[in-house]
Amino acid sequence: MLTAVKNQFKISFLTIKYALMREMLNKVTFITNIIFMILNNASFIVQWIVLYSLKDNVGGYTFKQVLLLWGMAAGTYGVSRFFFKKAFSLSEIINNGKLDSYLVQPKNVLLSAITTDVEPSALGDLLYAYIMLFLFGCTFEKFLLFTMFIITGGLMLTAIAVILGSLSFWFNKTDIIADVGNSLTTNFATYPDGIFKGIVKGLLYTLIPVGIINYIPIQVLTEFNLGLTLIVIGFTIFLVTLAFVIFFKGLKKYSSSNLMIARI
Amino acid sequence: MAIIEVNNLSKTFKVKLKEKGLKGSLKSIFKPKYKVIKAVKNINFEVEKGEMIAFIGPNGAGKSTTIKMLTGILYPDKGDIKVLDIDPKKERKKLAYNIGTVFGQKEQLWTHLTPYDNFKFFGAIYDIPEVRVEKKINELKELFELDEFINTPVRNLSLGQRIRCEIVASLIHEPKVLFLDEPTIGLDPVVKENIRTLIKRMNKEYKTTIFLTSHDVGDIEKLCKRVIIINNGQVVLDDSMENLKYHYLNKKIVEAKMKEKVNLDDEEGITILKDKGYNLKIEVDTKKRSVADALKLLNPDNIVDINISNMPLEDIISTIYKNEADK
Known part of the structure; x- marks a missing residue:
């Protein structure tokens, strides 16, 4: 069992390594993608600088906390898009019968399918995330906590993408639902949670768990709280397990296809 | 071993049916119809x-x-x-x-x-x-x-x-x-x-x-x-x-382009599939007659171009399937 898990991780990392090597073939595009993503993220901070020159506190967040929130959003996005890029186009993979080649391999189909490609610009998000952490104020403990939270957040974003993408096993054209769902988790992630009230706030801690992915980690990084940390870890385990269960339930309904396919 | x-292996696929045009698309949203295809x-x-x-x-x-x-x-x-x-x-x-x-x-x-x-x-x-x-x-x-x-x-x-x-x-x-x-x-x-x-x-x-x-x-x-x-x-x-x-691959299809018109009729081992004067398509049953024999009938000096092929696989399958259905 332990060997099987070890071998699975070995293959996943090897797949990510090869996918990264493929992206690095075009050096200029690879590097510009990363730099432009950092600049793109940085441009959004300008509006917050303007806002905080007028007010000291927005939705209960200080300016430094907003920087950290942007770092957390970029970091979770970066982890999910870099390591598990294909989870965000799972509908297309299922609809076009692209799971065939993974199904004939003795490895986990879901992990094999979603780690087969990387998004180079997501490396820009990850770098940006740590720049924001240093601007917030970084200690060794905060560095470790931050790293753990962008991993848990990245896993949760991936799990949501897998759940939404797996709907394609049962229904047609669910890629639109998946795209909207994935956009919601990103769009809400860069605003202080104090500005949301009532039902919206409720949704942000349940159906669209931006609260657990981003807001709780910001609270913990500002003032450590073991209970809240465990809630984040617990929810990550729950969401990832749910994603696996739904995917493998749906896999029984997989209908493949006879399209000409190349692994590019 | x-x-x-x-x-007893079986597999069916459910395929959504849609009537033509925009009206059909709208109808299929509210009242979808499905067809079950028995693939195996x-x-x-x-x-x-x-x-x-x-x-x-x-x-x-x-x-x-x-x-x-x-x-x-x-x-x-x-x-x-x-x-x-x-x-x-x-x-x-x-x-x-x-x-x-x-x-x-x-x-x-x-x-x-x-x-x-x-x-x-x-x-x-x-x-x-x-x-x-x-x-x-x-x-x-x-x-x-x-x-x-x-x-x-x-x-x-x-x-x-x-x-x-x-x-x-x-x-x-x-x-x-x-x-x-x-x-x-x-x-x-x-x-x-x-x-x-x-x-x-x-x-x-x-x-x-x-x-x-x-x-x-x-x-x-x-x-x-x-x-x-x-x-x-x-x-x-x-x-x-x-x-x-x-049973089946003994039949060869000979397509020939001729210099001069040939008058050829069906005979033992040879079936005329198409005769357009200068272009001829015949089926040779190699169990009954060799391809060389058939070519002799056409006169090799009279042949401009020739193509000899097996009976298409699809035809063989159709023939076999038809035979099975007739049983």
Whole structure:
């Protein structure tokens, strides 16, 4: 069992390594993608600088906390898009019968399918995330906590993408639902949670768990709280397990296809 | 001992029906209609160890669906499958360690990596120790003559070289059964012949059971000793190649362009299919008359251009299916 898990991780990392090597073939595009993503993220901070020159506190967040929130959003996005890029186009993979080649391999189909490609610009998000952490104020403990939270957040974003993408096993054209769902988790992630009230706030801690992915980690990084940390870890385990269960339930309904396919 | 056992295997697909136009699209949103397509209906067969079997049929006959159920890609609705005594439905991973698959239309290799790196990757997928992978690569490199391009990125290889590499990648873990789904699709005749020789050699060297689907009569004729024909999801023929050849592949189609008009009538072993004066299409039953004999009737000096071909596979299948239906 332990060997099987070890071998699975070995293959996943090897797949990510090869996918990264493929992206690095075009050096200029690879590097510009990363730099432009950092600049793109940085441009959004300008509006917050303007806002905080007028007010000291927005939705209960200080300016430094907003920087950290942007770092957390970029970091979770970066982890999910870099390591598990294909989870965000799972509908297309299922609809076009692209799971065939993974199904004939003795490895986990879901992990094999979603780690087969990387998004180079997501490396820009990850770098940006740590720049924001240093601007917030970084200690060794905060560095470790931050790293753990962008991993848990990245896993949760991936799990949501897998759940939404797996709907394609049962229904047609669910890629639109998946795209909207994935956009919601990103769009809400860069605003202080104090500005949301009532039902919206409720949704942000349940159906669209931006609260657990981003807001709780910001609270913990500002003032450590073991209970809240465990809630984040617990929810990550729950969401990832749910994603696996739904995917493998749906896999029984997989209908493949006879399209000409190349692994590019 | 049977290495593949298939009993009462069935698979259906639900397809949404839509009436034409925008009105039809709107109607299908509120009142969707579905059609159930029975892709595979209650099929039964067995394959023995070391056999090279052709699993053929026209497009949409259920070949790919069956092969996908045998390899664990699709879940059957009904029936039992045992490949090497493993149920693909229940033990997909265990089965994957023991079988190899090559889908001519689907590429499994990383195109930016060299075949060598790809083979190492496949070795890791099957948890094979480095030393053993290295040894296997060297062995297969010799057998499949990959020396020239083993260190060239896959995207720079010709289709024939790529297919050879695809086959090698599927053999790294020494599978006991190899499923080949149209392995020679899109290849030129020389490369096709080359691939066939290599498949034959592999079957001889490693005693690998080969389960082949192909639309190419040449593949079937030159590789397989047994043929299973499937049409409309049902097995319509399961016989030896020898019998199939005796009954159906003895008919050759001769198309000739003549210098002068020829007056030829149906006679023993010769059927006129088309006669447009200078262009002639005849069917020669080689059991009754040799092709050389038939050509003599046309007068070789009078022939401008000629094409001799087998009876198309689709025609053979239709004939067999029709015969089965008439029974």
